[in-house]
Amino acid sequence: MKELPSITRKKALIVTSTSLALSVLLSTLNMASVSEAAEASNMQSYKASPIVSSANSAQLLLNPPKLIPDSTRNMVGRDIDIEFPDDPAWRAAITAVKIDGYSLQDPSGYSITPGKITVHGIYFGSESVRNISIEAAGYSSTDVMQPILSFYSQNLALNKPVFTSDNALQAGNNAVDGNPATRWESKFADNQFLTVDLGAVYDDITHVVLNWENASGKSYDVQLSVDGSTWTTVYTTNQGEPGLLDNVYFEPTKARYVRMNGHTRTTDYGFSLREMEVYGDAFSGIESAPVLYADTTADEAGQPIDITFADDAEWRSTISEVKVNNTVISPSQYQIKAGQLTLNSSLFPEAQTYWISVQATGFRNTVVYQTVLPKGNPGVPTNPPTDPTNPPTNPTNPPTDPTSPPANPGSNLALNKQTASSPDYHRSSADAVDGRLDRRWESAFADNQWMTVDLGAKQTINRVLLNWENAYGKAYTIDVSIDGETWHTVYSTDNGNGDIDDISFSPVEARYVKMNGIKRGTPYGFSLWEFEVYAGTADLIESPTLAVSTTATIGEPVELTFADNAAWRNAVNSIELDGVALSPSQYQLEASKLTLDASLFIDSKPYTITIGATGYKNDSVVQSLTLGSSQNLALNKSTTTSESSLQNSSFAVDGKKDTRWESQHGIDPQWITVDLGEATEIKRVVLNWENAAAKSYKVEVSSDGATWTTVYATNNGHEGIANLLIKRTEARYVKVTGTERTTQYGYSLFELEVY
Incomplete structure (x- = not known):
């Protein structure tokens, strides 16, 4: 036996x-990088050397086959099969297989067969998304984003x-x-x-x-x-x-x-x-979905995106959910037809990489990563040369190639300049100055990491732009130097929030510019799509003085006023509330007035509002809000709930932030109702969710507790506070019904407030 x-x-x-101990160990350790995987398996890891390319050399390289990610058995600890239209010449010329920029030096770590490269499961020890790239002599590098799913x-x-x-x-x-x-x-x-x-x-x-x-x-x-x-x-x-x-x-x-x-x-x-x-393996017996292919023709910001696939009528007819960057989009935002999924232009407002996911009933989830280029980007030539025997017809004016963007004299001084970074990086710092938004510098997964760019000569500069990937810097400084040894700090923050940081400062002479990362905003490293530096001799201009509202109350928009300055308004690049960047949908900036959405203000307290504008000094003001006549109508009122709740529903209306209502675990739907005592006009509901929150839920009101009207619904709920402004309505009863949870537990509310 x-x-x-x-x-x-x-x-x-x-x-x-x-016999599965190795992959289990890696999963338990929550392997975050290939170097960690190699350490866990007593294998040596190697750092990839940066690849240097130019417009001329790029024209001499042949086009490699397109890589297709594994979407069938792409599980933690399993071998991953990357497929491609077979090209024997390219296959024979392969010199390196890399994961997240690291070369796989052990020959047993992968195998190459016609139409397929199999990478050993040892490198996939945790749920993640890995960049797998292939280099071959005489060919351009090619890569693919490979999701790794956890069946645990x-x-x-x-x-x-x-x-x-x-x-x-x-x-x-x-x-x-x-x-x-x-x-x-x-x-x-x-x-x-x-x-x-x-x-x-x-x-x-x-x-x-x-x-x-x-x-x-x-x-x-x-x-x-x-x-x-x-x-x-x-x-x-x-x-x-x-x-x-x-x-x-x-x-x-x-x-x-x-x-x-x-x-x-x-x-x-x-x-x-x-x-x-x-x-x-929770996917056993479930059919594979078609592989999705990104749009490479009209892939600019503000344009519709066409995702293509080998048509499967059954899969098409059972599509139940489409997500962009993990947000479910409505059916009105996409069209599906044989072999093509067209997504509305409004879903792609900015140049960045988007994650697109499609779920169909009875099929596995399928995903694709779509790179969207800046609006007006010249893109890839429509008929680029494919080999040295077919050179461009006009060598003095070669077609623009995204691997070597055109020079922009007098603009971004860092473009294609020499860089350096802290050691043990995952992706080369050269990728943060190449003008491309599909490649990036990524540091080691640790605090106190840095990246520098050498401008080549002493320049007078007054602006740096950092285009962060999701792994951003929470605390960092911008330092400058003439000789690369003695550094002077021109900007610092300990409350970074990612996205794009457009930083202006007083003019300073420098040859070297450093982003000195002190604390990360995520468990990963510091990661920059682009690090840009701009020349300028003008000192920072004083911003208009902001005047606070003296009548601001919770539940109403907040208006700040100022002596109008159209040049300043046009230069505004960020608006923050208590250090958190606001999206354009949360405010309106117009002549002499900034209006902030009422949903931003939850508590009666002072809020710090900061406006940043290119070439201007930051302008901050403290705005206090009062409750006015508003009071929490639900406080200590009677409640009812779905059966067998684990913690009493009265805890959600006791005014305490450390007690909570908790429903049964693992069962949908669940609900909680508060009786306000009498019919009252209401206009706001505040839900303070614990981590065990509702992903999908609705808020209903009733005058008699029998007939209900929905005043709010969402499929994108999350933990934390939801400040819901509803149409003024008269109601005695307010009900929150959860239909899908964010965790395997129940629904858990610290407080349900009604105003």
């Missing part, structure tokens, strides 16, 4: 050692049917309800079992979690079955201890039924499980 795996036991977390993230046993040995003292479904406060308890005897029916046959069950109460199993098996009759034992122990969390890993096994088969107990009581969780 095959020897069964054993586990090492610990309080709170147990990790087992099996979904508990397949949650709220599924269970069967237990006879005369259980507490119900078996308590062990699959997602609530560790409840438990299954067998009768006080040995040889008891609990079985969960996953509802379908899954190809790869790999992991079972047993959360034991003190009355645990001393000797027990974990068994799997396809039909509920023939069982395979994947784990056995006689060393069980009270009150432990046993994480049991084993080789992928096909199963529909999972059983804890208890032989002997650790106490005189029964077998008692708080939770039994089952994990594996």
